[in-house]
Amino acid sequence: MLTFFRDGGWSMFVIVAFGAAGLLTAASHAARPDATREGFIRWISQALVWATLCGIASDFAAVGKYLGSDSPLGTAPEQPQLARILLEGFAESMSPAVMGFAFLALIALLAGVGRRRLDAARAP
Numbered sequence: 001m002l003t004f005f006r007d008g009g010w011s012m013f014v015i016v017a018f019g020a021a022g023l024l025t026a027a028s029h030a031a032r033p034d035a036t037r038e039g040f041i042r043w044i045s046q047a048l049v050w051a052t053l054c055g056i057a058s059d060f061a062a063v064g065k066y067l068g069s070d071s072p073l074g075t076a077p078e079q080p081q082l083a084r085i086l087l088e089g090f091a092e093s094m095s096p097a098v099m100g101f102a103f104l105a106l107i108a109l110l111a112g113v114g115r116r117r118l119d120a121a122r123a124p
Contacts, residue, residue: 008095009062011055015096018048019103026107029114033121041111045104052100056093063089 022044029037
């Protein structure tokens with residue numbers, strides 16, 4: 001898990017912070033349904049989506065910079081090495097997506113449970 005977190009870079013801290021806030025709020029909403037929490041859950045989920053996309057973009061930018069003119073390789077890598085570096089960079093760049101979207105799935109599940117319980121309590 002630490003390798004996965006390291007591969008995602010600095011954006012993983014933001015994703016975990018937003019994800020934990022959303023997850024805790026959604027869990028609280030599932031346990032004790034309260035309609036006032038739903039607005040926060042919706043907005044923290046949007047923030048998490050944007051943080052996830054920002055993390056993916058910054059990771060792809062890092063891969064591009066590594067292979068570009070400021071590359072620590074000094075010169076352009078050979079074709080087989082270039083393909084390997086690109087594939088490894090793509091895999092590392094997907095770490096924020098995996099973490100962020102997993103958080104979003106759990107938040108949606110718990111928010112749905114809370115909404116269902118809230119609707120059931122209000123039903124005649």
